[in-house]
Amino acid sequence: MNVLELAGVRLSIGERTILADVSLAVRAGEFIGVLGPNGAGKTTLMRAVLGLLQPAEGQIRVFGRAPRRGNPAIGYMPQVRTVLPDLKIRGRDFIASSLDGARWGLPSHGRAERHAIDAMLDLLGARALAERALSDMSGGERQRLLLAQALIGAPRLLLLDEPLISLDARHQEIAIDVVRRVCRERGATVLFSAHELNQLLGTLDRVLYLGNGQAVLGTVEEVITAPVLSRLYRTEIQVIRADGNVFVMSRGRTVEHGEHLHHSPHDRHP
């Protein structure tokens, strides 16, 4: 069964077309690495799948139905993270607020939710964050809370928007490993956007590469090739495979590095 289907989809923000004529199908249980330069539309695509952005053309199907906001089967880790600088709330309450957070009434969190939060923080090596104030955390620490939040509640589709940004190498590996394990166990489908392909090589089933308004979905061998990437980057690209790693080069420099710390305004939603 296909978890996600796009047929002739065009996504635009205002007058500007971000992605055009995208048709693809993602099968249940697949781990898809979503790659591409800043502004290529990774965030926009996820927002469309979440039902936050209506496609200008074409049709999106999530679990066979039109996307709708608040679908509990979808776990989401947003990239634009507004955190008020002076937030004196502990990590546990931050995560707890997102569990069933859209329901009306008073927040009530039972033992089961508490255990779920602690267990997930343990997996991510972030248990100590439960009692610390958000305002005292680094960007990477807040991000681990957001990842924990996305994984709790057994979602069947996970949309993770740049979950590795501002994590150090060790926590990047832990994050990838936990997402992989949790999803394999539950048969969940993952869309995992990132700037660095090599870390995900051992984990991902297929790659969704965005660029130049287009999207190409396929295996690493099919997509990470000079002709395909040259088309997506609109410049001459060389692909070098060495020692189990893949390097995407443009005029002698790797294209992934150096870009990923800057958020282009295109990546933001309106």
Next chain:
Amino acid sequence: MFAYEFMNNAFAAAGIVAVVAGLVGYFLVMRGQTFAGHALSHIGFAGATGAGLLGLAPLWGLIGFTLAAGLFMGAMSERISNRDVAVGVVLALALGFGLLFLHYYTAFATQATAVLFGNVLAVDAPTILTLAALGAITLAGLGAIMRPLVFASLQPELAEAKGVPMRGLSTAFLALVALAVSACAQIVGVLMVFTLMVGPPAAAQRLTVRLWSGLALAAGLSLAQAWLGLAIAFYTDWPVSFCIALLSGAGYFAALAAQGTVRVSPASSPSPPQ
């Protein structure tokens, strides 16, 4: 002190208002919307003078104006980045109207001091009932929206994706703030609403990082400061609002100092509310 009816009334009214202000204020501080609360109370001044012009009790003008302004602010501010501008524009407009009303109703000038700085010692039994009803409505509303409100305050992008009606929620919250401000202005006046709505919750957030403990502490501190302020005023003959403001400020700075001795990380260095 409790032999006087006006003191009993004052304690009852201040108690009701302090708890409501502390609880609503906790979310105001958490959402970084203290400027909106500040603006709403000043807008209430226009409402109070306008009510005087029409021959109504100032409280109804306060409620009407702050509620309308709260709904308007909520409806017109979309993103956090331009929220303060929207609030500021509405504030300036409302203060202009307040001046106009005062211009045409000069007899109100004597009452204006009470609106600006509060007059809790003049509270009568019917007013207490009104405040109790106002407080009950505000707390019921807050209870109804608290869960999505916390979610939307802490994680706006995620809350939007999870189906929280962001603008409606923000508008509903500002309406509740408007009601709390109106009640609070009866005790400490529109100029000093911050003493109960921002001072205690801000201090509480410095002292605990737990959500429920923070709420309880905010309400408790607010109540303690209001009642202690009344007692000090009774024995010293200083204005009540001054005494409460003194305690509120002392509580906040004491909390800052207490926190400073516990944590030394630069990220936790205190910054004053707007």
